[in-house]
Amino acid sequence: MMNRSGPGNEVPHQSTIDPAFVDDATVVVDDVSVWFGQKVALSDLSCSFGAGVTGLLGPNGAGKTTLMRAVCGLIATRQGTVEVLGVDPRRDRDVHARIAMVPEEDAVPGSLSARELVSYQARLCGVADRSAVDHALATVDLVDVADRALGGFSKGMRQRGKIAAALVSDPSVLVLDEPLNGADPVQRVSLIDLFHRLGDDGRTVIVSSHVLHEVERLATRVVVVVRGRLAAAGDRRAIRDAMADVPRRVLVRSDGDRLLAAGLMILAAVVSVSVQPDSTIGGSSGVTVSTTNAGELALALPSTARSLGVRLREVVPLDDSLEAMFAELTR
Amino acid sequence: MTTATARSGHAWSTRLPALVVYVFRACMPRKRLAVLALPSLVIVLTGMLSQTVTDVEASESFARIADGMVFGLALPLGALVIGDAVLGAEVRSGTLAFSWLTPTRFWELAFARWLGGWTIALVTLVPAAALAALIAGVGDHVGPIALAAAAGTAAHVALFVFIGCVARRAAVWSLAVVLLGERLLGAALTGIAQLSPTWEARAVYVSLADVPDDLARDGIPDGWDAVIRLAIITVVLLAGTAWGLRHLELTGNRD
Numbered sequence: 066m067m068n069r070s071g072p073g074n075e076v077p078h079q080s081t082i083d084p085a086f087v088d089d090a091t092v093v094v095d096d097v098s099v100w101f102g103q104k105v106a107l108s109d110l111s112c113s114f115g116a117g118v119t120g121l122l123g124p125n126g127a128g129k130t131t132l133m134r135a136v137c138g139l140i141a142t143r144q145g146t147v148e149v150l151g152v153d154p155r156r157d158r159d160v161h162a163r164i165a166m167v168p169e170e171d172a173v174p175g176s177l178s179a180r181e182l183v184s185y186q187a188r189l190c191g192v193a194d195r196s197a198v199d200h201a202l203a204t205v206d207l208v209d210v211a212d213r214a215l216g217g218f219s220k221g222m223r224q225r226g227k228i229a230a231a232l233v234s235d236p237s238v239l240v241l242d243e244p245l246n247g248a249d250p251v252q253r254v255s256l257i258d259l260f261h262r263l264g265d266d267g268r269t270v271i272v273s274s275h276v277l278h279e280v281e282r283l284a285t286r287v288v289v290v291v292r293g294r295l296a297a298a299g300d301r302r303a304i305r306d307a308m309a310d311v312p313r314r315v316l317v318r319s320d321g322d323r324l325l326a327a328g329l330m331i332l333a334a335v336v337s338v339s340v341q342p343d344s345t346i347g348g349s350s351g352v353t354v355s356t357t358n359a360g361e362l363a364l365a366l367p368s369t370a371r372s373l374g375v376r377l378r379e380v381v382p383l384d385d386s387l388e389a390m391f392a393e394l395t396r
Numbered sequence: 397m398t399t400a401t402a403r404s405g406h407a408w409s410t411r412l413p414a415l416v417v418y419v420f421r422a423c424m425p426r427k428r429l430a431v432l433a434l435p436s437l438v439i440v441l442t443g444m445l446s447q448t449v450t451d452v453e454a455s456e457s458f459a460r461i462a463d464g465m466v467f468g469l470a471l472p473l474g475a476l477v478i479g480d481a482v483l484g485a486e487v488r489s490g491t492l493a494f495s496w497l498t499p500t501r502f503w504e505l506a507f508a509r510w511l512g513g514w515t516i517a518l519v520t521l522v523p524a525a526a527l528a529a530l531i532a533g534v535g536d537h538v539g540p541i542a543l544a545a546a547a548g549t550a551a552h553v554a555l556f557v558f559i560g561c562v563a564r565r566a567a568v569w570s571l572a573v574v575l576l577g578e579r580l581l582g583a584a585l586t587g588i589a590q591l592s593p594t595w596e597a598r599a600v601y602v603s604l605a606d607v608p609d610d611l612a613r614d615g616i617p618d619g620w621d622a623v624i625r626l627a628i629i630t631v632v633l634l635a636g637t638a639w640g641l642r643h644l645e646l647t648g649n650r651d
Contacts, residue, residue, distance in 0.1 A: 134646065140646065174421075174494070176421060176422055191499065
């Protein structure tokens, strides 16, 4: 299941058909284009977000941050509409009590303490519960340093301070732009758990990251933006499976690599075969098989090997990670 | 967070104090305050400088020096430091998002930033102007120059807050407005001077204090009329700032 955006995507709310859309969407992006001067940042992009964690992927300059800022109303769309909780976030100020964003930028008011920043957000969002500030700080493990100036914090601590400020209003929609930047491994695990909990609570959590393996751990759903357009959306594995026209590579190790390579060449599902040389004269370390149909290859490989009298030792998919998928999408 | 957070009524009266306190705590870091100390010092030095002039009366020497140094230079530049800090610097750094991404109304944000900035001017630049008059030995000028400085900085801070939200290089544009718009064009064209906080503030002082007639400028309001003119300029600029905040695009630095 994969969606590639384009002129054909004219019906945006087809959640059961199009994986770019979800049922009970809280955030709907409809045919949105944004450009800055001559630079097109987003182009005819349509998708929606609902409860749970959604990973937003794309290379630098793909338009992820622009999309997140458009969702929060920080920038206006030149074409199309953005609706968050049923309203336009550029026009409806009250909805900002229920949306929160953690910007990617490292900028924080350095002379404020973490507690002051969180309190400021709480007061502007009309949070009456005085314990909410302490609770937000505790959620990101900043209570001990809450009265220290943010300017003296490490990048990871500043990031957590921003997250606490975002959480204090108990938002329904949380937009996190590279929220794990600067966090140490322990904090990353803790924050990923936090985002999971927030998503499980029914909040819409949109997370962008360049650390793809973390998104794999984080997101139940992935939206891929490439060059300002929606490149793919849906479950990570579903996206990969749907890329039928993109060859997948498999490394096969056996006791007869050259013989197996010749046998595999005649299979219809195989696009190319290359024998991986090793340091021994005439030796090999496996066969890299490129296929457009991994399922058919999986069925044909054992029988082909058996008919050739070759013993299979190992079969390793080479490009089943998001990184590889990403590379294919941006190619 | 699993606990539901109760939201109180979103009355501006609960947000405004937080917004103004934020200006004091977040927008004026030590470096800014150090920079702001310079024009304040220049204003105080004006009083000392006028004492060195012995061939005319103290009030005349102070008025002539204050005309150029205080109203023409130190007050606008001091207000620029403040006005840029309370909004333009936040737009550039990206920290305005912390305020923008809240239910705060744009007029509240504009008013609070101006009020916070003007308050800073009232406790730094205005006392410095009054002190300068005292040092110069012209106690009867304290009231007029303090009123002129207060009214002038109100309009100037509003001007620089407005520029901060509509211009990308706010500090440069603000400086251009002061030096080219007010000093150069304002000196030549009465129509510009009528809208210039520098010239109107000067008109307040010149008309209310005992100064030589040749310092008065024809064609622009003076005295309390000038104060009212400055108040109107301030209100119009704040309305423009609220409009600018509504249309502001916080694009950030990276994608």
